[in-house]
Amino acid sequence: SQTIHQWPATLVQPVGSPLSLECTVEGTSNPNLYWYRQAAGRGLQLLFYSVGIGQISSEVPQNLSASRPQDRQFILSSKKLLLSDSGFYLCAWSSGSSYNSPLHFGNGTRLTVT
Amino acid sequence: SQQGEEDPQALSIQEGENATMNCSYKTSINNLQWYRQNSGRGLVHLILIRSNEREKHSGRLRVTLDTSKKSSSLLITASRAADTASYFCATTSLRGGTSYGKLTFGQGTILTVHP
Numbered sequence: 001s002q003t004i005h006q007w008p009a010t011l012v013q014p015v016g017s018p019l020s021l022e023c024t025v026e027g028t029s030n031p032n033l034y035w036y037r038q039a040a041g042r043g044l045q046l047l048f049y050s051v052g053i054g055q056i057s058s059e060v061p062q063n064l065s066a067s068r069p070q071d072r073q074f075i076l077s078s079k080k081l082l083l084s085d086s087g088f089y090l091c092a093w094s095s096g097s098s099y100n101s102p103l104h105f106g107n108g109t110r111l112t113v114t
Numbered sequence: 115s116q117q118g119e120e121d122p123q124a125l126s127i128q129e130g131e132n133a134t135m136n137c138s139y140k141t142s143i144n145n146l147q148w149y150r151q152n153s154g155r156g157l158v159h160l161i162l163i164r165s166n167e168r169e170k171h172s173g174r175l176r177v178t179l180d181t182s183k184k185s186s187s188l189l190i191t192a193s194r195a196a197d198t199a200s201y202f203c204a205t206t207s208l209r210g211g212t213s214y215g216k217l218t219f220g221q222g223t224i225l226t227v228h229p
Contacts, residue, residue, distance in 0.1 A: 006156075036219075043202070044157075044219040090156055100145050100164060103204075103217060105156030 002027035006091045006106030013113055019064075019078040021109050023091030026072065031093040033074040034103065035066055038088040050074060051096060086113045120203060120223045128228050133190040135223040137203030138183075144206040146179055146186050147217065151200045160188075160201075195229045 006023045013019060025031050032051050036044040046059045048066035056066050063082050067075045074091055089109045095101040121136045137146070145164045149157040163170045163179045163186065170177045176189040190197055204217040 034216075043221040046216065046218070049216060092156075100162060100206075102147060102159035102162055103149075103157070104159065107156045108154070110154070 002093075002104065004091065004093055004104055004106045006109060008109060009107065010110045011112070013081050013111065015083055015113055016080045019076070019081050019085070019111070021076040021089055021091075021111075023074045023076075023106055024072055025074075025093045028072070028093070028095070030071060030096055032096045032101075033068060034092040034094070035074065035076050036090045036092065038090060038108075044090065048076070081113045083113050086111055120201070120220045122223060123221070124224045124226070126226045126228065127193060129193060129195055131193055131227075133193050133197070133225055133227070135188045135201050135225070137186045137188070137220055139186075139203075139205050139220075140184065141205075141207050143181075146177075147204045147206075148175075148177060148186075148188050149202045149204060149219075151202065151222070153199075157202065190225075193225075193227045195227050198225060198227050200224050 003026045034049045035047040037047055038044050048056055048058055050056050050068045053068055053071055063085060064076060064078050089111055091106045092103040094103050119138050125133055127133055143165055145162055147162045148160045150160050151157045161170060161172045161175055161177050163177050165181055168179055174191045179186045186203060200222045202219050202222045204219045206217055
């Protein structure tokens, strides 16, 4: 069966520090991968998606970047965090074969920038 | 702005009652999905309804889709305290023409079921 791992679960970082969040998927090949951010327990905003190794699309201009160094690994990074980067970050994957594939989410990382 | 908008924003009911949540969207869609999120956790997929379907059932869940009104509803029958969570609708747009399911989420409905 497929599983998705996301870590760390919580993170407190000072303004101006770097960030690296990692997500890995097991049990499937060539998944579509996504990073979402959720503010205040409400709607999700798509930040990045990837349909293959090294292929990253950004949905909104921001202080963050994403990379996909391996087929089932997705990394969210920042060189210098801003207060506005605080939020709940969710990684997800879906099958790349169909419009009608549901998303499977990790348990999220709660990031607090102080 | 969000593609999907849920209504109501919050719903409080007693165990055994039915819970109905509504979702409206703006553009033509390929499919509409409902997700559940327990507090502080990731989202869990509940059900997917395609644009050519009008109703779908899964256990105690019933989803309807009215593409003419650009709206959907999620009904949870005989609710339980364990159903307490946030519920989100999400859509894949017909625009874009890509093979991946890039979802746009609504703001969610917070459901509280009292024992």
